[in-house]
Amino acid sequence: MxxxxxxxxxxxxxxxxxxxxxxxxxxxxxxxxxxxxxxxxxxxxxxxxxxxxxxxxxxxxxxxxxxxxxxxxxxxxxxxxxxxxxxxxxxxxxxxxxxxxxxxxxxxxxxxxxxxxxxxxxxxxxxxxxxxxxAWSDVPGAAEHAYSAEQAEELHRRITDAPAPGTIAVVGGGATGIELATELAEAHPSWQVRLVASGPVGGWLSARGRAHILAVLHRLRVQVDEARQVTAVTATGLQTPAGPIPADVVVWAGSLxxxxxxxxxxxxxxxxxxxxxxxxxxxxxxxxxxxxxxxxxxxxxxxxxxxxxxxxxxxxxxxxxxxLSGRTDKPFAFRYLTQCLSLGRGEALVQLIHGDDSMKPRVVTGAAGRLVKSAIVHALPLSLR
Structure with a gap:
């Protein structure tokens, strides 16, 4: 043998x-x-x-x-x-x-x-x-007169180069609009920031989550305009069915x-x-x-x-x-874990949710919320590999 x-x-x-x-x-x-x-x-x-x-x-x-x-x-x-x-x-x-x-x-x-x-x-x-x-949503003048979140650097230059403080109108009551409004209000307290939304600001969150966001906006002196549909953007501000909203700078944070x-x-x-x-x-x-x-x-x-x-x-x-590298052949599986929003540098909201993205009553705020949010955003680039 x-x-x-x-x-x-x-x-x-x-x-x-x-x-x-x-x-x-x-x-x-x-x-x-x-x-x-x-x-x-x-x-x-x-x-x-x-x-x-x-x-x-x-x-x-x-x-x-x-x-x-x-x-x-x-x-x-x-x-x-x-x-x-x-x-x-x-x-x-x-x-x-x-x-x-x-x-x-x-x-x-x-x-x-x-x-x-x-x-x-x-x-x-x-x-x-x-x-x-x-999504400019076919609103006349929006693309010409407003800054989107993708134009963050241009927006920063516009505000810092302004000869005097004025009014910043942020359009959109979703996560992007809330984060922009709170960040701008905290960083530029001499400017008046207005958050303009067609529906309730943070309306998808739990009652506690929405209440916390509104409290932070109030503390930062952000004027909240809910149920205000923007029909046009001009060089001097916003047009709505309820009347104009004057603004020196318009930030468009609507849907994607x-x-x-x-x-x-x-x-x-x-x-x-x-x-x-x-x-x-x-x-x-x-x-x-x-x-x-x-x-x-x-x-x-x-x-x-x-x-x-x-x-x-x-x-x-x-x-x-x-x-596509041959390390799995199983179908895509996924469950949601949490929703997090920055509310300036000192505050954040961590909204606890079910796996299907529906809201739980509980939220985490303050320093603990800020630490969780910061850990998540800093970990994202590290997990790309």
Missing amino acids: TQLTVTLPQAVPSPFRIRQLAGFVKEDEMTGKHIVVIGAGYAGLSAAAGIGRGPNRVTLIAPERRFAHRVRQHEIAVGRRVSRPDIAHVLRGRKVDHLPTRVVELDLAGRKVVTEDGKRIPYDTLVYALGSQV EPHPLAADSGLAVTERGQAVVDDHLRSVSHPDVYVAGDAAATRVPGIGQLRMGCATAQPQGRYLGKL
């Missing part, structure tokens, strides 16, 4: 390498498929970093060279320094090439991505993670809308413009396209439709990183 001796290398190889040594790996697996990720937000950058751990070749296409860290725009608006890691640093050691340009067209039939400089980049699999953008490229390219989308995906975040109309973040209309059993935001975008990106 012949004895077979097998000598293993000292370092334990990966399962992929074992299969390769045994001759069970196809040629296209050894070279890796080309996966293109578009968008470098919470979902896109997490996906690219995760996929880059596997055998596939990855190209990340996004104009930014630094991570935007969108949930801290209110801090940038008052001139605070915010840590924004280099994308190259996030992707260090991963098999990912970053192409710093903008995608303007998708050729889904030809499996190509078209960039603003005219390049046509082929892919085997596409990860669409362009996210969302400010998905980037239109998904609908324009022919992906199956909802009426809102989000791509319809299955339980693996794969487009139902184009199986070689995966969608993550604000661009995806994602439903999870027992949870329902997921809302836009980094709380869902980053877990989806991490999931695709595992799925």
Whole structure:
């Protein structure tokens, strides 16, 4: 009987390498498929970093060279320094090439991505993670006369360069509007800040959560105007059915809308413009396209439709990183943990919630709330890998 001796290398190889040594790996697996990720937000950058751990070749296409860290725009608006890691640093050691340009067209039939400089980049699999953008809601003058959260640096210069204090009108009673109003009021006490909302400010929160927000706004001398629908924005302020609201500076913090490229390219989308995906975040109309973040209309059993935001975008990106690098084949699973809002530098609200995003009565405020919120926002960039 012949004895077979097998000598293993000292370092334990990966399962992929074992299969390769045994001759069970196809040629296209050894070279890796080309996966293109578009968008470098919470979902896109997490996906690219995760996929880059596997055998596939990855190209990340996004104009930014630094991570935007969108949930801290209110801090940038008052001139605070915010840590924004280099994308190259996030992707260090991963098999990912970053192409710093903008995608303007998708050729889904030809499996190509078209960039603003005219390049046509082929892919085997596409990860669409362009996210969302400010929704001006067809309000006349809004885009011309108001600053969005994405224009935080320009907003900061406008306020600091003003010859004298005036009135800042923040439009929107959601999380972005609340965070901007409190931050601006605290940093610029000589300015009058008004928070203008079409509905109740913080109305989605528990009674305790909303009451705390209103108390902080009152303490910071923010004038709250609820049930005021803005019909136009002018150089001198806001127009509403109840009369004009004078303002020297207008900040637009209304809702967000998905980037239109998904609908324009022919992906199956909802009426809102989000791509319809299955339980693996794969487009139902184009199986070689995966969608993550604000661009995806994602439903999870027992949870329902997921809302836009980094709380869902980053877990989806991490999931695709595992799925497309061969580290999982399970459907996407998710539960909400909490909702957090900054209310200036000294205050915050941590709203406890159920897994389906419905509110619990309890909230955490004060120094404890601030510590929790700070820990979360500082941990986000660290968890991108």
